[in-house]
Amino acid sequence: MTQVGERELLSQIKKGNQAALGSLLKSQQTRLFNICLRMVGNRDDASEVTQETFLKVISNIGKYRGEAKLSTWMTRIAINQSISFLRKQQYRRTVSLDQPAGGSVGVSDDQATALRSQIADGREPGPDLSVEKKEMLGKLQDAMGDLDEEFRAILILRDIEQMEYKQIADVLHLPQGTVKSRLFRARLALREAMQRRCSEESSTSGAISGGVKQGEVHHD
Amino acid sequence: MTDRYDQDKMLGYIEDTLSDAERVSFEAELAKDDALRKLVEGIMEDMGLLGELPVEKPGIDLVEEVMQQQERNMLLGEPDQPLSMDRDDRGVVGRIRFTKVLSYTAAAAILILCGGVMVATLFDKGLLSDLANEAKTLTVAQDSVENETLAMADMAIEGAAVAKGSRKSLAANGYQSAHAIQAEAEAKADELTKERDRYIAENARLQKQVQALAMKSKSNDLQKTFRSDQGEKTDQPALMAMAQPKATTRPIRSSGQRRSSGLSATGANQQLGAAASERSQTAKDAVRPLVIVPTQRVVALNVDTDSMYATEQQVLRWASANDVDVYKTTVKPERAVTSAQISNYIDPRKGNMALDQERSESSSALAEMPMFRKNVNENQKPTLADRARSFAQTSEAPQKSSEPVKSEDAAVFMAGATLSNSKLEEQPTNQKEIVIEIRADQLSELVRTLKVRRNQGIKVVSKPITTAEAKDINSQIQSQLPLNFIWIDENPTPQINDENWGEVMFQNMPLVKSRPVLRVQPTSQIHLPITITEEVEVIESKE
Numbered sequence: 001m002t003q004v005g006e007r008e009l010l011s012q013i014k015k016g017n018q019a020a021l022g023s024l025l026k027s028q029q030t031r032l033f034n035i036c037l038r039m040v041g042n043r044d045d046a047s048e049v050t051q052e053t054f055l056k057v058i059s060n061i062g063k064y065r066g067e068a069k070l071s072t073w074m075t076r077i078a079i080n081q082s083i084s085f086l087r088k089q090q091y092r093r094t095v096s097l098d099q100p101a102g103g104s105v106g107v108s109d110d111q112a113t114a115l116r117s118q119i120a121d122g123r124e125p126g127p128d129l130s131v132e133k134k135e136m137l138g139k140l141q142d143a144m145g146d147l148d149e150e151f152r153a154i155l156i157l158r159d160i161e162q163m164e165y166k167q168i169a170d171v172l173h174l175p176q177g178t179v180k181s182r183l184f185r186a187r188l189a190l191r192e193a194m195q196r197r198c199s200e201e202s203s204t205s206g207a208i209s210g211g212v213k214q215g216e217v218h219h220d
Numbered sequence: 221m222t223d224r225y226d227q228d229k230m231l232g233y234i235e236d237t238l239s240d241a242e243r244v245s246f247e248a249e250l251a252k253d254d255a256l257r258k259l260v261e262g263i264m265e266d267m268g269l270l271g272e273l274p275v276e277k278p279g280i281d282l283v284e285e286v287m288q289q290q291e292r293n294m295l296l297g298e299p300d301q302p303l304s305m306d307r308d309d310r311g312v313v314g315r316i317r318f319t320k321v322l323s324y325t326a327a328a329a330i331l332i333l334c335g336g337v338m339v340a341t342l343f344d345k346g347l348l349s350d351l352a353n354e355a356k357t358l359t360v361a362q363d364s365v366e367n368e369t370l371a372m373a374d375m376a377i378e379g380a381a382v383a384k385g386s387r388k389s390l391a392a393n394g395y396q397s398a399h400a401i402q403a404e405a406e407a408k409a410d411e412l413t414k415e416r417d418r419y420i421a422e423n424a425r426l427q428k429q430v431q432a433l434a435m436k437s438k439s440n441d442l443q444k445t446f447r448s449d450q451g452e453k454t455d456q457p458a459l460m461a462m463a464q465p466k467a468t469t470r471p472i473r474s475s476g477q478r479r480s481s482g483l484s485a486t487g488a489n490q491q492l493g494a495a496a497s498e499r500s501q502t503a504k505d506a507v508r509p510l511v512i513v514p515t516q517r518v519v520a521l522n523v524d525t526d527s528m529y530a531t532e533q534q535v536l537r538w539a540s541a542n543d544v545d546v547y548k549t550t551v552k553p554e555r556a557v558t559s560a561q562i563s564n565y566i567d568p569r570k571g572n573m574a575l576d577q578e579r580s581e582s583s584s585a586l587a588e589m590p591m592f593r594k595n596v597n598e599n600q601k602p603t604l605a606d607r608a609r610s611f612a613q614t615s616e617a618p619q620k621s622s623e624p625v626k627s628e629d630a631a632v633f634m635a636g637a638t639l640s641n642s643k644l645e646e647q648p649t650n651q652k653e654i655v656i657e658i659r660a661d662q663l664s665e666l667v668r669t670l671k672v673r674r675n676q677g678i679k680v681v682s683k684p685i686t687t688a689e690a691k692d693i694n695s696q697i698q699s700q701l702p703l704n705f706i707w708i709d710e711n712p713t714p715q716i717n718d719e720n721w722g723e724v725m726f727q728n729m730p731l732v733k734s735r736p737v738l739r740v741q742p743t744s745q746i747h748l749p750i751t752i753t754e755e756v757e758v759i760e761s762k763e
Contacts, residue, residue, distance in 0.1 A: 018287070025283040033278045047278055054286040133272070140269045159270035184231045187263045194266060 006070050013061055021061075025054050028071060031161075032078045038156045039082035040089075041145050049085050053078045068170045075161070076171045083149045139201070143193035151186035158183055225256060234263055284540070291537075342430060354419060362412040372401055 012020035032053055037046035056077045064073055144152055150172075157163045157171055168183075169176045232238040233246045250257040 022283055022287055025286065029281075029283055030275065030277055033282065034276055037276055038273070043276070043279065047280065047282060050278065050282050051286050051289075054282065055289070058286070058290060136269055137273060140266065140273070155270060159267050160273060162271075180231060181227065184227050187231075187234065187266065188259075190266050191259065191262045194262065 007066070010061075010064070010066070010070065021058065024070070025057070028074050031071075032074060035075060035078050035156055035161065036082050038144065038160060039079065039149065039152055040085055041141070045085065045089075049081050050078070052085075053081045056081060069167075072163075072167055072170050075157070075163075076173075079153050079157075079171060083153065086149050139194060139197045140190075143190055143197050146193040146196070147186065147189050150182065151189050154179065154183050154186050155190060230256075230260065234260065234267070288537075338427070338431070342427065358412060358416050358419065362409055362416070368405075370402070370405065374398070 009020050009024055013024060029050070033046055033050045036049040036053065037043060040046050040049055053074070057074055060077075064070070068076075144155070147155070153172065154168060157168045163171070165176045165179050168174075169179045172179065174182070229238065229242065229246050229249075233243060238246060250260060
């Protein structure tokens with residue numbers, strides 16, 4: 001959306017044009033849904049969070065002053081809503097009497113499993129993707145579920161949304177220097193999670209195939 | 221593990237933001253340090269994978285859900301309404317509230333006015349004043365009876381005291397008789413109170429009767445006029461017979477204290493009966509053609525004029541539900557009235573709108589029509605022809621043709637719903653036109669779906685269609701749309717081809733008095749505006 005088009009759309013929305021509002025939301029629907037999906041790791045939750053994001057956008061669009069791009073502003077809302085959702089969910093899980101108290105690893109495991117299964121459920125990977133690539137993508141989704149939400153957010157913004165440092169800084173309300181250092185830490189965390197996933201998988205497959213190859217399992 | 225590495229350099233290399241020299245230097249480091257190289261390769265691989273994550277589509281239309289929720293909230297008046305937080309938006313909300321308050325106040329004022337007129341009418345007939353006088357007299361009588369009985373009781377006590385001499389026995393006897401008298405007085409007072417209540421109830425009944433009679437009388441007049449228009453003779457005795465029993469079904473009984481209520485009620489009934497018969501007689505004397513004049517009140521799509529979203533939303537929702545494309549939203553000026561339309565209004569050959577130019581009685585009604593209002597001079601009472609000519613001179617040129625709208629199907633309608641107060645002279649500026657593409661059979665459905673209210677207008681613009689299609693639509697709108705259509709032809713010599721579809725579709729459609737009027741007029745080659753007005757007003761004039 002061009003700057004002029006965005007301004008025009010915004011002015012129409014502020015005048016109360018519902019069609020313009022619908023048009024704006026529709027234009028951002030898939031993008032925001034994907035951000036929420038990568039953040040919360042569950043299609044149903046992502047739909048819920050996306051709708052909450054839309055409601056927030058609708059109720060606050062009057063406050064939008066055009067300092068950041070409209071899409072950036074909406075992304076910020078989506079990220080905040082997702083983080084808020086995850087924290088609420090974590091709180092619910094923590095206080096639940098039905099579930100045994102678990103460490104953060106357990107929580108992350110749950111999230112990662114949900115992420116992989118849910119995303120896999122709703123997605124039909126293209127035939128051009130090789131089996132190995134699909135496996136890697138699955139692992140990556142699991143590993144993303146292991147990360148803190150701040151790390152997840154910054155990776156999504158940088159590597160999926162392809163945002164510049166400044167845009168990320170706008171979305172996350174952080175100085176650019178902090179964005180860089182957090183991004184670096186996020187990349188390291190993701191790498192670590194990926195390695196952990198790979199090693200878990202190889203140990204599992206080793207256990208299944210018997211103790212013959214046990215000695216070959218390499219731990220970093 | 222990574223503490224020993226230069227994070228900036230590493231990130232710079234990964235993000236490809238290093239200068240050539242820095243990059244070469246870092247690559248040299250990578251060549252030396254295997255762990256670093258593996259780490260960087262892994263990170264870059266992760267980056268690549270993240271970028272390759274497939275784009276997911278939400279299973280349902282989330283926007284639609286949200287908009288529906290918003291609409292529900294808005295209709296229910298719940299919080300979390302759109303655009304309600306900002307100062308500007310608060311202004312909008314304030315304006316909406318103000319308009320609501322204004323409309324409520326106006327409605328209250330109209331009710332009070334009606335009540336006042338009714339009361340004044342009843343006072344004129346002497347009915348209410350009689351009842352009021354009676355009620356006053358009764359109250360006075362009741363008070364005096366009470367006072368008298370109490371005084372008698374006092375006197376009895378005093379008398380007993382004097383006669384017996386013994387203070388004690390006197391007191392006992394005196395009080396006993398005083399209590400008896402007092403009880404009797406209270407019983408009488410109760411009786412009087414009941415009587416007064418009966419009077420009040422009687423009064424309310426009388427008022428209702430008077431109203432019913434007045435309505436009945438008016439209805440009879442209208443029926444008679446309609447019949448006379450169709451060449452039927454008015455049945456005056458039957459009309460009187462209908463009015464009379466209604467007036468005398470509840471004869472008013474007078475009791476002891478009621479001195480004149482029976483008389484006055486009967487008098488009122490007689491007066492009303494006489495008035496009804498007089499009106500019927502007048503209607504009988506004047507056998508006049510039916511002239512249908514749209515009133516100034518214009519009905520519209522959905523809500524108050526200042527809340528266009530809901531209407532727009534309604535159209536959009538309907539369009540969405542019916543798989544109809546909404547592909548144009550413009551702000552458009554109101555169309556001007558052309559002289560040809562005026563001449564058609566007074567063209568005696570046009571069946572529904574026929575007017576004799578000599579009929580001066582109907583001029584006030586016509587003066588109420590927007591197109592004639594400008595030129596009305598009450599003192600001079602110009603003829604309709606004069607007015608039409610005068611207006612034709614001052615009216616604007618025929619409306620500019622609208623932007624052509626493409627349509628693939630011949631039976632596709634271009635429907636535009638225009639929000640406006642449709643007072644043609646005022647040229648409101650806040651109009652909005654939603655152009656949607658619908659099939660012919662969807663036209664009636666759309667119009668019925670839209671909740672029509674006052675102070676707004678609907679315009680349906682259409683693409684020329686074939687005569688056969690026009691006939692189909694004619695039968696459809698006759699059976700489905702609770703509206704009257706009056707065709708106003710711009711072209712005095714209609715061509716006998718597919719271009720006269722509008723005439724085929726709308727002219728000579730049967731008129732139903734209780735239905736609103738749609739004035740239909742062809743304009744340019746594409747647009748056919750239809751203005752919905754609220755009521756049909758029947759004006760009678762001498763032949």
